[in-house]
Amino acid sequence: xxxxxxxxxxxxxxxxxxxxxxxxxxxxxxxxxxxxxxxxxxxxxxxxxxxxxxxxxxxxxxxxxxxxxxxxxxxxxxxxxxxxxxxxxxxxxxxxxxxxxxxxxxxxxxxxxxxxxxxxxxxxxxxxxxxxxxxxxxxxxxxxxxxxxxxxxxxxxxxxxxxxxxxxxxxxxxxxxxxxxxxxxxxxxxxxxxxxxxxxxxxxxxxxxxxxxxxxxxxxxxxxxxxxxxxxxxxxxxxxxxxxxxxxxxxxxxxxxxxxxxxxxxxxxxxxxxxxxxxxxxxxx
Ligand code: SAM
Numbered sequence: 001x002x003x004x005x006x007x008x009x010x011x012x013x014x015x016x017x018x019x020x021x022x023x024x025x026x027x028x029x030x031x032x033x034x035x036x037x038x039x040x041x042x043x044x045x046x047x048x049x050x051x052x053x054x055x056x057x058x059x060x061x062x063x064x065x066x067x068x069x070x071x072x073x074x075x076x077x078x079x080x081x082x083x084x085x086x087x088x089x090x091x092x093x094x095x096x097x098x099x100x101x102x103x104x105x106x107x108x109x110x111x112x113x114x115x116x117x118x119x120x121x122x123x124x125x126x127x128x129x130x131x132x133x134x135x136x137x138x139x140x141x142x143x144x145x146x147x148x149x150x151x152x153x154x155x156x157x158x159x160x161x162x163x164x165x166x167x168x169x170x171x172x173x174x175x176x177x178x179x180x181x182x183x184x185x186x187x188x189x190x191x192x193x194x195x196x197x198x199x200x201x202x203x204x205x206x207x208x209x210x211x212x213x214x215x216x217x218x219x220x221x222x223x224x225x226x227x228x229x230x231x232x233x234x235x236x237x238x239x240x241x242x243x244x245x246x247x248x249x250x251x252x253x254x255x256x257x258x259x260x261x262x263x264x265x266x267x268x269x270x271x272x273x274x275x276x277x278x279x280x281x282x283x284x285x
Pocket of ligand 1: 047051052053061082083084085086105106107108111137138139140156157158159163164165166167189
């Protein structure tokens with residue numbers, strides 16, 4: 001009989017993946033890490049009982065987290081990634097030729113090492129790109145001690161439990177604000193909105209207290225079951241999310257990239273939120 005991996009994001013409901021082959025399992029000093037093969041999603045990484053990324057659908061999450069802010073900003077050179085140890089986000093960020101430097105701060109070195117080995121399609125060499133600097137540290141600790149300023153800060157974290165709890169706190173958002181260069185933008189992993197609405201609500205409160213312009217955008221990632229995934233967005237430049245379709249189309253075509261999920265129309269449409277999310281974050285549009 002095939003064994004299975006259960007993920008329970010809320011009381012009374014879970015999702016189950018067949019483990020066709022268990023590739024690696026370890027209790028790292030920080031978290032319980034499992035990598036397995038599943039016939040529907042390919043290789044799957046789970047941490048502390050929560051699916052992090054799968055070979056089959058990772059492009060949706062990583063393209064949307066990287067290309068939306070980079071193309072909205074239009075002149076991103078320095079990027080800070082917090083978390084993201086699988087390397088998929090780093091890969092997508094580095095596809096932009098304008099990027100001069102990416103600092104990636106991951107708290108658990110084992111995640112990077114094991115993903116390089118078992119999920120090499122995620123990073124595709126991005127960890128060895130000369131523009132990349134990897135720092136093994138807590139994202140909050142790093143931001144509190146760096147003088148460097150970034151055009152874009154991406155928080156590709158686990159959910160707000162264990163080591164990632166701090167990455168959903170007001171002091172962390174405030175540290176991100178301080179770490180941004182003028183006109184910079186931050187984007188955060190904010191959970192599956194329907195099941196984790198409190199997470200969105202709490203983040204909205206922090207962003208509202210700190211940033212001139214903030215919102216959420218969304219994408220449906222099949223392995224993050226329960227509906228659309230929310231990305232938090234914050235900047236002190238409101239114009240960044242008010243570009244016309246023509247502007248985003250021009251920037252996208254200049255980037256010379258081909259994508260599998262991202263399109264300029266999806267970029268703009270992703271900021272249109274369902275009413276239940278607008279109600280939760282206290283916005284009317
Ligand atoms: N895309 C995924 C998702 O939506 O769930 C997240 C993937 S990535 C593997 C998450 C990474 O965040 C993990 O490797 C974890 O070690 C890292 N992480 C958690 N807390 C952190 C912290 N405080 N500082 C830096 N990295 C952290």
